[in-house]
Amino acid sequence: MTAAxxxxxxxxxxVFFLLIIRPMRERQKQFTALRQMQDALQPGVRVxxxxxIHGTVRSLDDDTIGLEIAPGVVVTVARAAVAEVAQPNEPTEPTEPTE
Structure with a gap:
């Protein structure tokens, strides 16, 4: 047999590596990052x-969270349902009106 x-x-x-293995590794990294974010939740965080549905975390259990979706309305959802943590908006400087 020759090298050819x-x-x-x-x-x-x-081709197998590029189509199968590499995307699997990327999905695993995304899953790990999402899991770490869900494990780091604390009461008072907007998610x-x-x-x-957007709301504020009010209570935490092992697999569930209490999510306040309106004043006085707390629903219980699975911790795994949290898709993202809301980033606080940074205040912006008011701009001068232009003429």
Whole structure:
């Protein structure tokens, strides 16, 4: 067998890596980051759950959180449903009116 016989096998291995293994690693990194964010939740933090509902975390249990979605309205949702933590808006300087 010559080196030319191994080129198709090497190309097949490269395609397998690029189409299967690499995307799997990226999804694993995203999942790990999401899990760390969910584990770091604390009461008082504004979050958005996967269904698009925004609210403030009021209580935490092992697998659930109490989410206040309106004043006095607290719903219990799965901790895994938290999709993102809201970033506080930074105050902006008022701009001078232009004429």
């Amino acid at each position: 016989d191994f080129i198709p096998l090497a190309l097949l291995a490269l 958005m759950i996967s269904s698009g």
